[in-house]
Amino acid sequence: DFQVGDRDxxxxxxxxxxxxxxxxxxxxxxxxxxxxxxxxLVQLCDPHDRVTVVRIAxxxxxxxxxxxxxxxxxxxxxxxxxxxxxxxxxxxxxxxVQPVFCTKIASKLARTYTPRHGLKDVVLELERVxxxxxxxxxxxxxxxxxxxxxxxxxxxxxxxxLSVRQKLMKMLQREERWELAxxxxxxxxxxxxxxxxxxxxxxxx
Amino acid sequence: DFQVGDRDxxxxxxxxxxxxxxxxxxxxxxxxxxxxxxxxLVQLCDPHDRVTVVRIAxxxxxxxxxxxxxxxxxxxxxxxxxxxxxxxxxxxxxxxVQPVFCTKIASKLARTYTPRHGLKDVVLELERVxxxxxxxxxxxxxxxxxxxxxxxxxxxxxxxxLSVRQKLMKMLQREERWELAxxxxxxxxxxxxxxxxxxxxxxxx
Ligand SMILES: Nc1ncnc2c1ncn2[C@@H]1O[C@H](COP(=O)(O)O)[C@@H](OP(=O)(O)O)[C@H]1O
Ligand SMILES: Nc1ncnc2c1ncn2[C@@H]1O[C@H](COP(=O)(O)O)[C@@H](OP(=O)(O)O)[C@H]1O
Numbered sequence: 313d314f315q316v317g318d319r320d321x322x323x324x325x326x327x328x329x330x331x332x333x334x335x336x337x338x339x340x341x342x343x344x345x346x347x348x349x350x351x352x353l354v355q356l357c358d359p360h361d362r363v364t365v366v367r368i369a370x371x372x373x374x375x376x377x378x379x380x381x382x383x384x385x386x387x388x389x390x391x392x393x394x395x396x397x398x399x400x401x402x403x404x405x406x407x408x409v410q411p412v413f414c415t416k417i418a419s420k421l422a423r424t425y426t427p428r429h430g431l432k433d434v435v436l437e438l439e440r441v442x443x444x445x446x447x448x449x450x451x452x453x454x455x456x457x458x459x460x461x462x463x464x465x466x467x468x469x470x471x472x473x474l475s476v477r478q479k480l481m482k483m484l485q486r487e488e489r490w491e492l493a494x495x496x497x498x499x500x501x502x503x504x505x506x507x508x509x510x511x512x513x514x515x516x517x
Numbered sequence: 518d519f520q521v522g523d524r525d526x527x528x529x530x531x532x533x534x535x536x537x538x539x540x541x542x543x544x545x546x547x548x549x550x551x552x553x554x555x556x557x558l559v560q561l562c563d564p565h566d567r568v569t570v571v572r573i574a575x576x577x578x579x580x581x582x583x584x585x586x587x588x589x590x591x592x593x594x595x596x597x598x599x600x601x602x603x604x605x606x607x608x609x610x611x612x613x614v615q616p617v618f619c620t621k622i623a624s625k626l627a628r629t630y631t632p633r634h635g636l637k638d639v640v641l642e643l644e645r646v647x648x649x650x651x652x653x654x655x656x657x658x659x660x661x662x663x664x665x666x667x668x669x670x671x672x673x674x675x676x677x678x679l680s681v682r683q684k685l686m687k688m689l690q691r692e693e694r695w696e697l698a699x700x701x702x703x704x705x706x707x708x709x710x711x712x713x714x715x716x717x718x719x720x721x722x
Contacts, residue, residue, distance in 0.1 A: 393722060420719050492710055496719060499704045503720055505697055514625050514701060515708055517598060 314363035314467040321356075321377040325364055329381050332358040334388040334413065336473035339397045340452040340466055346403035346508065352452035354378060354401070357470035365466050367455040368404070375405050382409045390473045392416050392431045399504045412500050415473055418480040421489050421496065435472045438479045443468060519568035519672040526561075526582040530569055534586050537563040539593040539618065541678035544602045545657040545671055551608035551713065557657035559583060559606070562675035570671050572660040573609070580610050587614045595678045597621050597636045604709045617705050620678055623685040626694050626701065640677045643684045648673060 317325070329335050336357040343349030354366045354375075366378060382389055382401060391397045394414035401407040419429040426433070432443045447465035452458070458466075484490040506514055522530070534540050541562040548554030559571045559580075571583060587594055587606060596602045599619035606612040624634045631638070637648045652670035657663070663671075689695040711719055 395720065396722070416722075417719060420716070492707075492714075495707045495710065499707055499720070502697075502700045502704055505700065509697075511625070514622060515600065515704070517601070517621075 313361075314365055314463070316463065317364055317366045319367070319369055319372060320375040321364065321366060321381065323377060326377040326381050328362065329356060329358050330384055330387060332387055334359070334390055334474055334477065335381075336390045336470040336477075337382070337397065337409075338391065338466070338469045338473075339400050341400055342451075342453050344396070346400050350453070351400050351404040352455060353466055355466050355470045356381075357467075357474065359474055361471065363467045363470060365463060367458075369455070370453075373405065375407075379405065379407045382407045385411065388413050390415065390477050392434070392469075392473060392476075394500050395503050395507065398500060399507050402504060403508055408501075410501070412497055413477055414497060414500060415476050415480060417496050417500075418477065418484060418493055421493050422480050422483040422487060431469065434476055438476050439472050441472060443472075518566075519570055519668070521668065522569055522571045524572070524574055524577060525580040526569065526571060526586065528582060531582040531586050533567065534561060534563050534569075535589055535592060537592055539564070539595055539679055539682065540586075541595045541675040541682075542587070542602065542614075543596065543671070543674040543678075544605050546605055547656075547658050549601070551605050555658070556605050556609040557660060558671055560671050560675045561586075562672075562679065564679055566676065568672045568675060570668060572663075574660070575658075578610065580612075584610065584612045587612045590616065593618050595620065595682050597639070597674075597678060597681075599705050600708050600712065603705060604712050607709060608713055613706075615706070617702055618682055619702060619705060620681050620685060622701050622705075623682065623689060623698055626698050627685050627688040627692060636674065639681055643681050644677045646677060648677075 338355045339351060340353040341349050341351050350370060351368045354368060355363065357363045388411050389409050390413045393416040394412045398409045398412060401409055415434060416429050419434050432445055435441050435443050444465065447462045450462055484493045543560045544556055545558040546554050546556050555575060556573045559573060560568065562568045593616050594614050595618045598621040599617045603614045603617060606614055620639060621634050624639050637650055640646050640648050649670065652667045655667055689698045
């Protein structure tokens with residue numbers, strides 16, 4: 313129930329995703345430092361549950377159809393902890409993702425009754441689905457031979473984000489924090505710029 | 518060489534400050550928590566070195582001329598660690614300060630060769646002036662009987678900020694970080710909102 317592509321979307325996939333008001337996006341990398349760890353996969357999901365897993369090759373520096381999608385103004389890109397994925401996409405593929413929604417920031421703003429804002433926790437509470445995260449820390453660099461378990465983990469990581477976003481948006485509106493949430497989301501690209509330049513604690517005393 | 522006022526600016530002072538492209542602003546409070554610690558002083562300085570120290574009374578909730586000045590779109594308000602003062606002004610006097618410049622953020626972005634971004638350090642390097650910070654942690658609540666040393670400390674805290682800003686802006690332009698700096702400055706009001714709601718680490722993993 314998902315497609316696997318190499319190096320980029322097809323033009324047909326691009327056009328299908330562009331019809332959505334919002335799509336879910338996740339990436340898998342070799343680690344947490346963009347300057348050291350390469351980008352291996354980009355996963356997408358639209359409101360019709362169409363999931364695509366794009367394998368990014370070693371040394372690859374662009375993906376034109378993916379770039380057009382991720383920079384398209386009329387389609388919101390929904391991540392869990394966008395700060396990390398947006399940095400990876402900018403660093404490795406020169407993609408300036410926008411507009412950005414982050415379910416982790418939305419969860420922190422809305423779900424003040426818990427300190428648990430990992431994707432697994434949020435999906436469990438809001439979707440009543442238990443995500444299997446056992447492939448999370450695995451070797452994503454071996455793109456030609458990814459296991460079924462890895463591919464299905466990668467696909468599942470985007471499958472619930474759009475529904476989670478809807479529920480968090482409702483909570484934020486109910487609690488009159490939706491405007492604040494939008495202001496916070498607009499700061500994400502600034503954090504990405506600071507992270508890639510390795511600035512730390514810029515806003516702290 | 519500075520004026521001391523009570524509860525607000527005069528209309529004449531307001532009009533004089535409104536002519537400036539930028540003014541320096543600082544506050545003194547009873548401590549670091551706006552919800553607990555009241556605002557005692559607001560200090561201002563314009564490009565002609567006109568310094569005003571406005572004493573804020575216990576229980577005072579507005580200062581209309583100060584509000585008009587600090588919300589005026591055509592006059593940049595320059596702080597050192599704006600995040601703190603902007604929160605105090607919003608919490609105690611319902612002032613939404615804008616536009617905001619922060620010499621601490623500008624210093625961190627520009628002066629990457631040092632970890633020292635306190636006002637004393639910045640003024641020493643850029644202005645070759647040694648600030649006396651001995652009154653920093655003192656009782657600002659006794660407004661009727663502030664010592665000469667306290668008042669002159671309060672005035673000195675704003676006296677060098679406009680010149681510091683000019684020098685930091687030049688450095689940021691030279692290093693091609695001016696655009697990033699502007700994006701960072703635009704995030705300050707968002708941090709103030711989060712701080713006043715006592716959100717912590719919203720952007721962290
Ligand atoms: N400092 C950090 N510590 C742990 N995970 C981090 C991280 N920075 C980024 N991440 C990424 O943040 C994503 C969301 O984490 P969480 O579910 O705990 O909120 C994870 O992606 P994946 O789930 O795609 O592997 C993880 O790789
Ligand atoms: N967490 C914190 N620790 C220390 N100072 C803080 C602080 N939060 C706000 N401040 C304020 O930040 C201002 C600038 O500090 P610094 O010069 O070290 O950069 C100080 O104001 P004052 O100088 O007006 O007292 C200080 O009161």
